[in-house]
Amino acid sequence: AQKITQTQPGMFVQEKEAVTLDCTYDTSDPSYGLFWYKQPSSGEMIFLIYQGSYDQQNATEGRYSLNFQKARKSANLVISASQLGDSAMYFCAMREGLHTGGFKTIFGAGTRLFVKA
Amino acid sequence: DGGITQSPKYLFRKEGQNVTLSCEQNLNHDAMYWYRQDPGQGLRLIYYSQIVNDFQKGDIAEGYSVSREKKESFPLTVTSAQKNPTAFYLCASSIPLGAGSSYNEQFFGPGTRLTVL
Numbered sequence: 001a002q003k004i005t006q007t008q009p010g011m012f013v014q015e016k017e018a019v020t021l022d023c024t025y026d027t028s029d030p031s032y033g034l035f036w037y038k039q040p041s042s043g044e045m046i047f048l049i050y051q052g053s054y055d056q057q058n059a060t061e062g063r064y065s066l067n068f069q070k071a072r073k074s075a076n077l078v079i080s081a082s083q084l085g086d087s088a089m090y091f092c093a094m095r096e097g098l099h100t101g102g103f104k105t106i107f108g109a110g111t112r113l114f115v116k117a
Numbered sequence: 118d119g120g121i122t123q124s125p126k127y128l129f130r131k132e133g134q135n136v137t138l139s140c141e142q143n144l145n146h147d148a149m150y151w152y153r154q155d156p157g158q159g160l161r162l163i164y165y166s167q168i169v170n171d172f173q174k175g176d177i178a179e180g181y182s183v184s185r186e187k188k189e190s191f192p193l194t195v196t197s198a199q200k201n202p203t204a205f206y207l208c209a210s211s212i213p214l215g216a217g218s219s220y221n222e223q224f225f226g227p228g229t230r231l232t233v234l
Binding site: 037109110 | 148150152157158159160161162165167173175205207209222223224225226227228230
């Protein structure tokens with residue numbers, strides 16, 4: 001069964017507008033972390049934002065925020081004021097067993113974001 | 118500057134040949150990982166290592182081998198047993214999590230694109 005699901009293969013957004021990239025996950029572990037990474041066409045993976053399962057508040061990092069809805073098991077990434085340089089693949093990922101030394105990170109299939117001028 | 122280097126950036130291999138991909142980090146991280154990415158897909162874990170002289174299989178280890186003789190280095194060998202090795206390979210490293218510690222993200226190298234001729 002898929003543990004990380006990203007249902008949007010591709011998304012378009014107008015420059016300067018906000019966009020939400022969806023991510024749902026499946027785990028029975030109470031201790032887990034959720035990550036978002038950006039992958040430009042060059043191929044490197046760039047860490048954007050993190051949300052821990054015990055965190056009370058939604059994570060924010062500059063123009064990135066994570067809409068964490070624990071009961072729904074969703075961790076959507078919100079990018080505000082989109083820029084042309086935001087055009088890239090975006091991956092949602094999860095690591096279980098966070099407080100017991102869990103090492104394995106599971107990645108979703110990704111969403112390709114296109115920012116239009 | 119601290120970071121992860123992978124070499125070469127592009128690699129071509131003839132069928133039946135073994136080939137080794139290099140990954141070096143100077144971040145003083147204990148944990149290192151190898152991922153495979155196929156076009157339009159997310160990352161899949163091949164092998165990971167928590168400490169020197171120790172490593173574990175990931176989800177798709179068949180046809181691959183690794184070694185971890187030094188903290189800084191985690192080379193991946195793609196053997197002739199790997200039936201479809203053409204892919205983008207990413208190496209990553211992280212500080213291992215301890216009980217009660219907060220998250221840590223994985224830092225990725227620039228990747229190696231392997232093509233079998």
